[in-house]
Amino acid sequence: MGYSCASMMRPITRILAVFAVFSLVVQPAAAQSVLRDAETEALLEDMAAPLAEAAGLEDVDIVLINDPSINAFVAGGQRIYIHSGLLNAAEDAGEVQGVIAHELGHITGGHVLRHSEGASTAGNITILSLLLGLAAAAAGAGEAGMGIIAAGQQAAMGNYLSFSRVQESSADAAGVEYLSKAGISGRGSLKFFGRLLNQEFRYYRNQSDEAEFYRTHPLSGDRISRLEADYRADPAWDVPTDPALQARFVRAKAKLYGFLAKPQDTFRAYPDSDGSVPARYARAYAYHKDARTPDSLREVDALLAAEPDDPFFLELKGQVLLETGQPDAALAPLRRATELTGAQPLIASMFGHALIATEDAEHFAEAERVLKASVARDRLNPFAWYQLGQIYAAQGDIPRARLASAEQQAMRQQWPEALTSAQAAQAGLDTGTPDWIRAQDIEYQARDALKRARDRR
Incomplete structure (x- = not known):
């Protein structure tokens, strides 16, 4: 009895799915939206600063992602992505x-760079089993060939997941x-792992040894057992959380909730009877979203x-x-906040x-000054560049409007x-000036990105 093309394609499709998983593991959250907020970014920076110093790192960025799941990850460089959830x-x-602290461990361990090691080994296993399986099928042992392919996929995935769990433990x-x-x-770290464990039990996730084979992370219960002794032995075990930092965290958390949640959910979580700062902060955003x-x-x-x-209260009012x-x-209020x-x-x-x-032209000179200072300190703000481009266009400075x-x-x-905008900007700017050089840099960057896109086709 032979196998049809459709039946042979099923395991091959699963193999391709395995490779897709490998590629997705290291992809940054390009498809997810980044949440930018001055107060929250300052809080996360202050939270990370002593830990980055302990890890011997400088210029660590913390990026907040709009995603309700409980997760954080690194995807290259010294940047940690934290989900809003x-x-x-x-x-x-x-x-x-x-x-x-855990994500800094991934950075110092070079785990993103070493990801290719685990993926390469797993990929080699998959390819070898595919070739052996197809050879067996061609020799007439179709059922054996399918078994070889399936076993190879299982071994490849197991090898990769084991590699991932070692990195997580490190x-x-x-x-x-x-x-x-x-x-x-x-204490906070253990409390967080306990929260993950409760979530796993809530969704009936198997905590058995067999289940661990299929996981990228060690079982939360095992992680708690391994880490608790080390944490308890540390002199900092009984050190309370900095009250000022905790107050800032509670406030930023309420602000984020009010911004992201449905207004009715915010009003339930922070009722009018609650006159605290976090509650008023959350309700202010909820009322604004509700057009009240x-x-x-x-x-x-x-x-x-x-x-x-x-x-930040002045910023919100503005x-x-x-x-x-x-x-x-x-x-x-915005001028004062600035x-x-x-x-x-x-x-x-x-x-x-x-x-x-x-729409008062008398304000445009101040707007240009403010926006130029803004992008000089934070170039990764497309909205600020858009506003600055509007000012340049209103003043008839089309080359700089195209550069923006x-x-x-x-x-x-x-x-x-x-590419088009950068070339148009260069055409109207004096050669060799900082703005002309920047436009040239963007042109080269765009050409390189377009070439790489063509090469992938």
Whole structure:
């Protein structure tokens, strides 16, 4: 009895799926949206700073991803991606710091770079079993050939997952070291692993040895058992979470929830009877999302009555006014927030947007100054480049308007458009000037990206 083409394609399809998994493991979250917020980014940076120092690293970036799952990962370089769902699930700043310490272990261990080792070995096993299986099928032993192919896939996946679990265990051990050096208790880390374990039981995930074979991470119960002794033996075990850091975390968590959740869910989680700062913060965003502007401003004004010089409350008031068609009223709180934060780029870019939105040409010079300062400190802000391009265009400076377009198009990986804009900018700029050189850099970057895309076809 022979096999039809359709039946032979099933295992081959599964093999291709295995290779797809290998490629997806190291892909950055390009398809997911990045959440940018000045207050939250400052908090995450302060959370990570002592741990990065303990790990001997500088310039570690923490990027917040809009994803409700409880996860964090690294994807190359010194950048840690944290899902919004993780912040929502955590109750203590120490839990998040435990996750950051673990991810730093992946960075110092070079695990993303070494990923190809595990994938290559697994790929070789898969290819060898495929060739042997096809040879057996061609010799008339079709059933044996299918068995060889299936066993090869199983062995390849097992080899890769085992490699991944070793890396995870290594990162766990590094996390213990970094928390200890930073004087941060491992209680938060254990609490987070306990949360993962509860989630696994909630969804009936098998905790048996057989189940571990199919996992990229060690079983949460085993991780807790291995780590608890080390954490308890550490002098920092009884050190409480920094109260100021915890207060900032609770506040940022509420802010994030109000921004992302459905308004009715926010009102249930933070009812009107709760007059705390986090509750008012969350409700202010929820009311704004629900187009209840007076209610949103009432909450913000209550926050400002207690802390009139809090730059993030001022930023929120300016945002609500700006996004409800009141740019002139938004200028005062946004200008003050910009001053208080030393022109923090995200806040400054919103202030620049408000200046432009007034449609008053007298504000354009200030808008240009504010936006140029913003992109000088944070070039990865396409919205700021868009606003700056508007100013240049309004002033008749078309070459720099095209350069601003090229900047935002390159960030969005719109390479054909970025190439066209960069070339147009160079044509109108003086050769050798910083702006001309930058336009040339974007042109080369776009050409290289387009060439690599053509080569992959």
